[in-house]
Amino acid sequence: MxxxxxxxxxxxxxxxxxxSARILDLRMGKPLRWPLGVEPSALQGQRILSVRRRGKYLLLDLDEGLLLLHLGMSGSLNFATQQAPAGPHDHMDMVxxxxxxxxxxxxxxxAVVWAPSENSATAQKLLGHLGVEPLEGGFDVDAFALALKKRASAIKQxxxxxxxxxxxxxxxASEALFMAGIRPTVKASRLSKPRVARLHAAIVQVLARAVQQGGSSLKDFVSAEGKTGYFQLEAAVYGRTGAPCRVCSSPIRSMLQGQRTTFYCPTCQKP
DNA sequence: CATGGGACCTGCGAGC
DNA sequence: TGCTCGCAGGTCCCAT
Structure with a gap:
């Protein structure tokens, strides 16, 4: 999700x-991707000062240090005054x-990892190499183009x-490349400036719209505790192999790139 | 240092 | 019905 x-x-x-909530207890379940990095009891009594996001990580600032949360492929968070008894796939309860x-x-x-600060080695191992935030001011077209020029791999990857x-x-990735009319296999370094500009705009648009729609589907998501809503964002190409392109009616194709399935329209997206 | 492949883990649907 | 196989929203680590 x-x-x-x-x-x-x-x-x-x-x-x-x-x-500003105070942590009363932290109960960890089965091992996640990395160990917590601190005794859970050490967090008792600490307050949660703020919840930020960096890439796909959530950062919970505490009185001392911060917690980095990652949802991986199948994770979800729920915050409620009452929780049912923990099930076999509930791996953290922060009371x-x-x-x-x-x-x-x-x-x-x-993952749930504690780090002494955002600059610590622990935090930087996970956050240090992350690129710019697409929905904030720092996502600049010229810098984006310059960075892509240095990459020999396919743009999707x-x-x-x-x-x-x-x-x-x-x-x-599939949706933005469709919107930009770019074949996912094109080498990043070979994209013309106008195409990079279209891709830049497509990334911002597709993510911003998804945040908006996610907001409306979240109620269902939380109360139903399911995946309701996510695929309500009508994908243009994702998961639509063989179905007609919404623009030109060509059958959507899928292929494998680096172990991940890519979807694209062979007509709308140019090599 | 950039790049590609493997690894981690569980559930689900398709096909036999 | 029951089993096996392939695939799934991520990304770090390790060879090359």
């Missing part, structure tokens, strides 16, 4: 409610005086790498 829009929508759904923040993550690619711009996951 979690690409940048869902992580951001998740953040907005509980950031205000958990602000606070404002409610319980629960991480549900069947595949356990997610460069987007997924996240070291130039963050937040574009497997769904939105």
């Amino acid at each position: 979690p690409e940048l829009p869902e992580v951001e929508v998740t953040r907005r759904s509980f950031a205000d409610r958990i602000q 606070t005086d404002r409610g319980v923040l629960r991480l549900h993550d069947p595949r356990r690619f997610g 460069v987007l997924l790498a996240g070291d130039i711009v963050v937040g574009v996951g497997n769904i939105y």
Whole structure:
């Protein structure tokens, strides 16, 4: 579920409610991608000062240090005053005086890591190489073009790498490239400036719109505790192999790039 | 140092 | 019905 829009929508759904809450207890379930890095009891009594997002990570600033949360491929967060008994896929319960923040993550690619500061080696190992935020002022077309010039790989894989711009996951990489009319296999370094400009705009547009729509689908998501809503964003190409392109009716194709499925329209997207 | 492949883990649907 | 296989929203780590 979690690409940048869902992580951001998740953040907005509980950031205000958990602000200034005091941690009463932290219970960890099965191992996640990395160990917490601190005794859970050491966090008792600390307050949550703010909830920020960096790429697909959520950062919970504490009195001492911060927690980095990642939802991996299958993670979701729920913040509620009452939580049912933890199930087999609930791997973190952060009990606070404002409610319980629960991480549900069947595949356990997610993470909950404590770091002494954002500049610490622990935090920088995860955040240090991340590219710019696409929905904030720092996403500049010229800098984007310059960075792409240095990359020999296919544009789709460069987007997924996240070291130039963050937040574009497997769904939105396909969607943005469709919107920009660019074949996913084109070498990043060979994109003309006008095409880079179109891609830049497409990334911003597709992510911003998803955040908006995520906001409206979040109610369903939280209360139904399912994936409702995510695919309500009618994908143009993602998951539509063989179906007619919404623009030109050509059958949408899929292919494998770096172990990930890519979807594209062979007519609308030029090599 | 950029790049590509493997690894991590579980659930689900398709096909036999 | 029951089993096996392939695939799924991410990204770090390690050879090359």
